[in-house]
Amino acid sequence: MRTIRLVSFGFVAVAACMYAALSSQEEFQTVRCGLGPPPGTSEFAAFNARRDAEVQRVGYETVCEANLARYDIGLGLLPAAVVLSSLDFRPVDLAATPFNSFPSVATVAETVSGVRSRLYRSFKMPDGHILTLFEDDMSADGTHVYRKPEDExxxxxxxxxxxxxxxxPGGKAVSFISWVESRRSYELWLDANVVLEKRKTQLFALASSIPKSIPARTDEPQSAPVKLGPDGMPVFPEPPQFIRTPGDQR
Structure with missing residues (x-):
């Protein structure tokens, strides 16, 4: 009987530990849907703290699948040559980079305040993953970005x-690198979790292969220093409208 009691106690202890671990994990995990709580609300700081703690723990953020939709530009409706010829800036030349060996999937332009200054180019990698390069020539559209040094x-x-x-949670994932080179803003997306699949080095190597850009406006006046509001966020003029070119609507 004593042995039975010990074994029973062992099962109870294991079950209790498993329950505690699962409860702790569920309590710790934060799934972001949409943009999350708006800045200035009581939930904003707490939500960001939970999210940052999760990213620190596992290396990625858990989001609703709907949050990944913006990283799919579709197939595009216009040939790449037509889209590229309509731009108001010169996109970076990828001929001497690994991108040149990947089949093109889609090329989509975007207009900012009447200027075609944004470009998305998607490629299919040999393993079937989709790689997308986004670039925005801010010298052409006059926009600005503010990036905290501690976030980079x-x-x-x-x-x-x-x-x-x-x-x-369903398995889909997106990893992306963002950076700014002079007045050119970049993002490089991959439809995979580079932490779980150990592809971080590969993604950064692709980003590093991109040559320097040539700004649309070399005579652009010096920008005024960015002003921060009471919440620590940058205060910009009225934001421009972002409109995908009519021929590239999905």
Whole structure:
């Protein structure tokens, strides 16, 4: 009887430990749907703290699958040559990079305040994953970005960069690197979790292969210093409208 009691106690102890671990994991995990709580609300700081703790623990953020939709530009409705010829800036030349060996999937332009200054180019990698390069010539559209130095611990060709990895509970994922080179803003997306699949080095190597850009406006006046509001966020003029070119609507 004593042995039976010990074994029974052992099962109870194991079950209790498993329950505690699962409860702790469920309590710790934060699934972001949409943009999350708005800045200035009581939930904003707490939500961000839970999210940052999760990213620190596992290396990625858990999000609703709907949050990944913006990283799919579709197939595009216009040939790449037509889209590229309509731009108001010169996109980076990928001929001497690994991108040139990947089949093109889609090329989509985007208009900012009447200027075609944004470009998305998607490629299919040999393993079937989709790689998308986004670039925005801010000298052409006059926009600005503000990036906190502490949020950019990575480097792309010596430039501060940020890696974000988004994982949906159903299995879909997107990893993307963002950085700014002079007046050109970049993002490089991959429809995979580079942390779980150990592809971070590969993604950064692809980003580092991108050559320097040629700005649309070399005579652009010096920008005024960015002003921060009471919440620590940058205060910009009225934001421009972002409109995908009519021929590239999905």
């Amino acid at each position: 611990p990575e480097r792309v060709n010596g430039l501060p960069a940020r890696l974000d990895v988004l994982q949906a």
